[in-house]
Structure formats: structure tokens, C-alpha cells
Amino acid sequence: MTDQPLLVAAKERFAPWLIEPMLRNRQTYIKVAMAAAMINLFALVSSLFTMTVYDRVVPNDASSSLVGLSIGLGIIIIFDFILRLLRVYFVDIAGANIDYEVGDRLFAKIVALRLDQRRGSTGTLTGLMRELETLRDFFASATLTAFIDVPFILVTLGVIAMLGGVLVLLPLAMIPLVILAGLLTNPALDRLSARSLGDGLVKQSVLVETIGNLETVKASGAGPMLNERWREALNRHSHSSLGQRLLSSIAVTVASSANTIAYCGTIIVGVGLLRNHMITTGALLACSVLCGRSIAPLAQIATLLSRLSATRVAYRQINALMQTPSEGPAGDALKPVVQGRIELRNIAFRYPGASEKALDQLSLTIAPGEHVGFLGRVGSGKSTLARMVLGLYEPTEGAVLIDGIDVRQFDPAHLRHQVGASMQDHALLAGSVRENICLQRAHVDVDEMLRVAEISGTHRFMGQITNGYDLRLADRGDGLSGGQRQSISIARALAGRPPVLVFDEPSSAMDAQTEADLIGRLQEEIQGRTFLLITHRTPLLRLVDRIILLEQGRIAADGPRDAMLQRLTRGKVA
Structure with a gap:
């Protein structure tokens, strides 16, 4: 029965x-x-x-x-x-x-x-x-x-x-x-x-x-x-x-x-x-x-x-x-292999309780393997755009598409395995450094962990610690410096070679030399992958080929990196 x-x-x-x-x-x-x-x-x-x-x-x-x-x-x-x-x-x-x-x-x-x-x-x-x-x-x-x-x-x-x-x-x-x-x-x-x-x-x-x-x-x-x-x-x-x-x-x-x-x-x-x-x-x-x-x-x-x-x-x-709605589709979720084409169609979004829109009728297309930097003042919508691509929030208007598929149709866990993200707060979890990088993902073994740790700069300071990658971290990584937390966060995002990378202020707590070393290692790592970079630091723009300037949730300017930097320097971007 x-x-x-x-x-x-x-x-x-x-x-x-x-x-x-x-x-x-x-x-x-x-x-x-x-x-x-x-x-x-x-x-x-x-x-x-x-x-x-x-x-x-x-x-x-x-x-x-x-x-x-x-x-x-x-x-x-x-x-x-x-x-x-x-x-x-x-x-x-x-x-x-x-x-x-x-x-x-x-x-x-x-x-x-x-x-x-x-x-x-x-x-x-x-x-x-x-x-x-x-x-x-x-x-x-x-x-x-x-x-x-x-x-x-x-x-x-x-x-x-x-x-x-x-x-x-x-x-x-x-x-x-x-x-x-x-x-x-x-x-x-x-x-x-x-x-x-x-x-x-x-x-x-x-x-x-x-x-x-x-x-x-x-x-x-x-x-x-x-x-x-x-x-x-x-x-x-x-x-x-x-x-x-x-x-x-x-x-x-x-x-x-x-x-x-x-x-x-x-x-x-x-x-x-x-x-x-x-x-x-x-x-x-x-x-x-x-x-x-x-x-x-x-x-x-x-x-x-x-x-x-x-x-x-x-x-x-x-x-x-x-009874609160969960993320992801109501029916069967899609789990396609992501190639890296990203398209935003007339996106509008307002945070709950906010009076102004964080994004307002924003449209753009990013080709597979393209490296794009997003600039703008505080509150211009840069981090919100990254959250849209990750499917953390749903647009109130318009659609976010990856490879022509609305992200709302993706299985959320599958989507985030395909998109490596290093967000602005760089929060770490309680547990070992190894667990923070690998996250018990089957495809991230010890060799892959060491590879991405070397690229992010994590290995430079973890190799000098007695417990090494088994060092136990407190909540949110307390006990590490801001730059160290950022390095571990970047290693976590790179692990498994995801086809899409989203980095939000990845070096804001690093010194100039550490940042320069990181840029040199990332230039090779991100080749062939779609790369979205949100930053206020000019040196990081060496990693991108295209710059998009956001202002009040809209695109104020969009063009090749060198041309955009010249316009920004002259202060002629409208």
C-alpha cells in the first residue's frame, strides 16, 4: 500500500x-x-x-x-x-x-x-x-x-x-x-x-x-x-x-x-x-x-x-x-553546459523597500570569452548587475539570459557551479582554508586547489603557516587580513575552471605589489572565459578589453578599453 x-x-x-x-x-x-x-x-x-x-x-x-x-x-x-x-x-x-x-x-x-x-x-x-x-x-x-x-x-x-x-x-x-x-x-x-x-x-x-x-x-x-x-x-x-x-x-x-x-x-x-x-x-x-x-x-x-x-x-x-517563493523555476530546472554568452534585455530592478531603481532599462550583450569591466560611482548599479548574472535576484522587468536561456530557468546550484564569483564582501565560512576553497565540490581536488591558490596568491601566505590549508578559520574568516580573505575568495571562484567569472572589487584590500602580481597571473588564467570585472582600481582594467560605465542604473558609455580610458581621462564621458 x-x-x-x-x-x-x-x-x-x-x-x-x-x-x-x-x-x-x-x-x-x-x-x-x-x-x-x-x-x-x-x-x-x-x-x-x-x-x-x-x-x-x-x-x-x-x-x-x-x-x-x-x-x-x-x-x-x-x-x-x-x-x-x-x-x-x-x-x-x-x-x-x-x-x-x-x-x-x-x-x-x-x-x-x-x-x-x-x-x-x-x-x-x-x-x-x-x-x-x-x-x-x-x-x-x-x-x-x-x-x-x-x-x-x-x-x-x-x-x-x-x-x-x-x-x-x-x-x-x-x-x-x-x-x-x-x-x-x-x-x-x-x-x-x-x-x-x-x-x-x-x-x-x-x-x-x-x-x-x-x-x-x-x-x-x-x-x-x-x-x-x-x-x-x-x-x-x-x-x-x-x-x-x-x-x-x-x-x-x-x-x-x-x-x-x-x-x-x-x-x-x-x-x-x-x-x-x-x-x-x-x-x-x-x-x-x-x-x-x-x-x-x-x-x-x-x-x-x-x-x-x-x-x-x-x-x-x-x-x-x-511558503515564501524559492529561487529557480517551478518546473524542471535546466542544467546546460554554459558557453559564456550573457545578455541583459531591458533590465529594471528595485531592492525591496527602496524608493529608487538600482537598474533602469539596462540592456547589453557580452560575447563568450569577452572580458568586460564595469565602472561607475557608488550606487550606480555595478554590484546589482553582478547579482543579476548570478541569479541572486530576479529582475522586476526584463530578462537576464546566459547562452540564450533565461537564468530563471537554470538550476541555481548548477548555474553557480558554472559561474565563479568573488563578491565585494569576500566573506569566508567557518572551517578550514581547504574547505573554503574546495566547498566539497567533487571536481575540485587537491591539485586544483593548489593551482588556484597559486594564481590567487593564497599559497604565498598559506605555505608559511604551520597548519597550512587545514588552518581553521573563525566566522567570516576573522583572524585573516582583508587581502588574505580576498585571495582565498578569488581561489574559490577560480576552482574548477568555470566558463564565466564575476569579480567585484577583487583587490580592494591588497597592496599595489600584490595586486600587480595577481593581475599578471590572472591574465593567462581568464583567457577563453567570459570575465566580468567591477572595480574602481585602474590597474585591474588591464584584464579587460571593454569598459561599460554605469550611472544611476543605466549605461552611460560603452566601448573598447583604451578609448574609454582616454575619454575618462579627458572627462568627456557623458
């Missing part, structure tokens, strides 16, 4: 990214349900044991019967112990599987997220990953265990009715009270949970921003400002969390009080029934024990209702992220 109909139905109903992993673990949950059912049945045995001892064993001094009952009870206790351990084990196994699948799916979604659809700061996105724990606990372990126990309330009440008659009315009267307390606190909990989650994400955002830019924070003296933001975020989050916890405790406290009332009421009423010989002493004791067991699952439900609001808010946040 196939799972496909179930998966399709789940997708149509509710959160397929969460329900599908749960359905795939349904065999485990069936085992959990069976174990929970047996545990609830075993819970009745201790009460019946108490009743039998007081009603049969004590009056008749039946020691041999007590031994037999004790042996039977001992066997049940052992099985109950084993079943409880198995229930926890199976729930944890299923929970771990769901954590892995949902977490993996969410991480893949973040990586594939279209940059123009990104909402919130880095801290906000990392905070959402933490909310997976809330969802997993509610929809997997806690909810399942509680709702399996709920039907056995009826079984327990039925046993109380058989043993104590009207005594069943006392726990029965407490059930609506507990449910009502949970329902009445839910609307306010919704508001407080949303506020608490939002405040928590703001706090996370401040923390991540500070730690990620600690050197800048210290050097610029931004510590007091961030301290103030942190204190404000702590204050807001502590207040909203306090209100949430206080309100959520109401339903739980009501359930606890209801349990006490039902238990004591059973004893008080039971004494009267016992005097009138309507029940036995054993029945009264058994009913008092069962009374607590009938309310206990409701206390779990009350706890779940108090957590429902936080879970609902977390679900909305994560589900909104999961």
Missing part, C-alpha cells in the same frame, strides 16, 4: 512540511498508542488491588490471597515500567526523525530563499529555527501522549461509576471547569504569545548582530548603543514572557485545584455512602485513587491548551517562511 494518497491529503489540509514526516513515522506512533493504552489499563489495576485487599483480604485474613495478588501486581508493575520506557523511547525516536526531516527541509528552504523575498534580520531567521522545538513537542510527543490518555478518562469514570455510583459525579463536574479555564485564557494567550515571540526574535537579532560584528562594534564604539538595544529587548521580552507564563498557569492551576476538590469531595461523600453501607471501604479507596487519575489527563490537556497559542504563533511564522 502506497503512502502517496495520505501525503497528498496532508498537503491539501495542513502544513505538509510537518505532517508528511509525522505520517512517515506513523508506525512508531501506533506503537506509542498501544503502549499508552496498556499503561492506562494497568493504572486501573492498582486501584482494584487496593479495593480487593480491603474488601476481601483484610476481613478474611487471607494471607495466601495477598501473596498471589502481590505477585500479579508485581508482574504488572514490571510490564508497566517497561512500557513506559518504550513509550518514551518511541516518542523520542519519532521526534528525532521529525526534527531531522523538518529541520533539514527548513534549512534547505532558507538556503534556496529568494533574496528579494527575505524578511527580517539574520537573528530573526535563526530564531525561527529555535521555534521548531515548540512545534515538534506539540505535534509529536506531548500532544500524542495527552490525547491518547484522554479517551481513558471515560474508562476511568466508568469504573468509578461501577464501584462508587454517585461518586462519579464529582470528577465529572470538574471536567467542564478545567476545559472552560483553558478555553477562556486562549484569546489572551494568543496575543501574549505573538508579542513574546516577536520580542524574543528582536533580542536574538541584537545578539547575533553584535557577535557577528564584534570587531566593528569595538572599533566604532557602537557598544553603548547596542547595550541599550539589548537592555530594551531584554526588558520587553521579560515582560511579555512573564505575562504569558502567568496566564498559561491559570488553566494548569485550575486543573490541579479541580483534582484536589474531586479527590476530597469523593472522600467526604464516600464516607456518607460507607455509613449507609452503599459502598465498601475498598471501593471508596479505589474511587479516590481513580478520581485523581481521571483528572490527570485533563491537567495535561490544560497544559497543552496553554501551549497552543505559542505553538500557533510559531507555526504561522515558520509556515510563512516555508
Whole structure:
């Protein structure tokens, strides 16, 4: 029997990214349900044991019967112990599987997220990953265990009715009270949970921003400002969390009080029934024990209702992220071998929230193997154009074509394996220098790594370090100079000989001699490949044959390198 109909139905109903992993673990949950059912049945045995001892064993001094009952009870206790351990084990196994699948799916979604659809700061996105724990606990372990126990309330009440008659009315009267307390606190909990989650994400955002830019924070003296933001975020989050916890405790406290009332009421009423010989002493004791067991699952439900609001808010946040459009085509993605022809047709683009267009009706064609330099003032659209070619952003108007194919039809990972990019920030990843260059690409072996390291200049300083290419880097390559990070970034872009290269200010942190050496080595390396260079440094223009001047997102001038440099020198470029 196939799972496909179930998966399709789940997708149509509710959160397929969460329900599908749960359905795939349904065999485990069936085992959990069976174990929970047996545990609830075993819970009745201790009460019946108490009743039998007081009603049969004590009056008749039946020691041999007590031994037999004790042996039977001992066997049940052992099985109950084993079943409880198995229930926890199976729930944890299923929970771990769901954590892995949902977490993996969410991480893949973040990586594939279209940059123009990104909402919130880095801290906000990392905070959402933490909310997976809330969802997993509610929809997997806690909810399942509680709702399996709920039907056995009826079984327990039925046993109380058989043993104590009207005594069943006392726990029965407490059930609506507990449910009502949970329902009445839910609307306010919704508001407080949303506020608490939002405040928590703001706090996370401040923390991540500070730690990620600690050197800048210290050097610029931004510590007091961030301290103030942190204190404000702590204050807001502590207040909203306090209100949430206080309100959520109401339903739980009501359930606890209801349990006490039902238990004591059973004893008080039971004494009267016992005097009138309507029940036995054993029945009264058994009913008092069962009374607590009938309310206990409701206390779990009350706890779940108090957590429902936080879970609902977390679900909305994560589900909104999961429904955000991913980059790449909706259907089958193309994976052609790139030759290097690039064409921009009437491109227009505006960053989310920006008032002005970064690119405005820009059109150009770059032939395979052509070397083109892009010049322009800050904010003229040079880096944006590079992002368009890489498919990091989609144009709001027009199309970007590589070899006549719209980049939106490419498989994003395949496209970026065909385009080597060294972007302006030159950020490195935590890990070894080897990992930063190779990126676990199968076609980049040790020989290729050493070749591109020699070209980029990385080998000149890595060969003098004890750990060499196994040197572990901190986040973003902290501990290396700006020029060293740029060299590693260039090596990463060159690795694998991609047919298209996009370099954005590749030598901005290098000294003149290092830059001159790099230019000499790159001149041979980029032969036969399409090369896009964004720079403000004149020496690098030796690498290009054509220069395009951008101004306010448009092409102000386009021509051969030497002619363009002469015009720029004379200041006659319009």
C-alpha cells in the first residue's frame, strides 16, 4: 500500500512540511498508542488491588490471597515500567526523525530563499529555527501522549461509576471547569504569545548582530548603543514572557485545584455512602485513587491548551517562511553546459523597500570569452548587475539570459557551479582554508586547489603557516587580513575552471605589489572565459578589453578599453 494518497491529503489540509514526516513515522506512533493504552489499563489495576485487599483480604485474613495478588501486581508493575520506557523511547525516536526531516527541509528552504523575498534580520531567521522545538513537542510527543490518555478518562469514570455510583459525579463536574479555564485564557494567550515571540526574535537579532560584528562594534564604539538595544529587548521580552507564563498557569492551576476538590469531595461523600453501607471501604479507596487519575489527563490537556497559542504563533511564522517563493523555476530546472554568452534585455530592478531603481532599462550583450569591466560611482548599479548574472535576484522587468536561456530557468546550484564569483564582501565560512576553497565540490581536488591558490596568491601566505590549508578559520574568516580573505575568495571562484567569472572589487584590500602580481597571473588564467570585472582600481582594467560605465542604473558609455580610458581621462564621458 502506497503512502502517496495520505501525503497528498496532508498537503491539501495542513502544513505538509510537518505532517508528511509525522505520517512517515506513523508506525512508531501506533506503537506509542498501544503502549499508552496498556499503561492506562494497568493504572486501573492498582486501584482494584487496593479495593480487593480491603474488601476481601483484610476481613478474611487471607494471607495466601495477598501473596498471589502481590505477585500479579508485581508482574504488572514490571510490564508497566517497561512500557513506559518504550513509550518514551518511541516518542523520542519519532521526534528525532521529525526534527531531522523538518529541520533539514527548513534549512534547505532558507538556503534556496529568494533574496528579494527575505524578511527580517539574520537573528530573526535563526530564531525561527529555535521555534521548531515548540512545534515538534506539540505535534509529536506531548500532544500524542495527552490525547491518547484522554479517551481513558471515560474508562476511568466508568469504573468509578461501577464501584462508587454517585461518586462519579464529582470528577465529572470538574471536567467542564478545567476545559472552560483553558478555553477562556486562549484569546489572551494568543496575543501574549505573538508579542513574546516577536520580542524574543528582536533580542536574538541584537545578539547575533553584535557577535557577528564584534570587531566593528569595538572599533566604532557602537557598544553603548547596542547595550541599550539589548537592555530594551531584554526588558520587553521579560515582560511579555512573564505575562504569558502567568496566564498559561491559570488553566494548569485550575486543573490541579479541580483534582484536589474531586479527590476530597469523593472522600467526604464516600464516607456518607460507607455509613449507609452503599459502598465498601475498598471501593471508596479505589474511587479516590481513580478520581485523581481521571483528572490527570485533563491537567495535561490544560497544559497543552496553554501551549497552543505559542505553538500557533510559531507555526504561522515558520509556515510563512516555508511558503515564501524559492529561487529557480517551478518546473524542471535546466542544467546546460554554459558557453559564456550573457545578455541583459531591458533590465529594471528595485531592492525591496527602496524608493529608487538600482537598474533602469539596462540592456547589453557580452560575447563568450569577452572580458568586460564595469565602472561607475557608488550606487550606480555595478554590484546589482553582478547579482543579476548570478541569479541572486530576479529582475522586476526584463530578462537576464546566459547562452540564450533565461537564468530563471537554470538550476541555481548548477548555474553557480558554472559561474565563479568573488563578491565585494569576500566573506569566508567557518572551517578550514581547504574547505573554503574546495566547498566539497567533487571536481575540485587537491591539485586544483593548489593551482588556484597559486594564481590567487593564497599559497604565498598559506605555505608559511604551520597548519597550512587545514588552518581553521573563525566566522567570516576573522583572524585573516582583508587581502588574505580576498585571495582565498578569488581561489574559490577560480576552482574548477568555470566558463564565466564575476569579480567585484577583487583587490580592494591588497597592496599595489600584490595586486600587480595577481593581475599578471590572472591574465593567462581568464583567457577563453567570459570575465566580468567591477572595480574602481585602474590597474585591474588591464584584464579587460571593454569598459561599460554605469550611472544611476543605466549605461552611460560603452566601448573598447583604451578609448574609454582616454575619454575618462579627458572627462568627456557623458
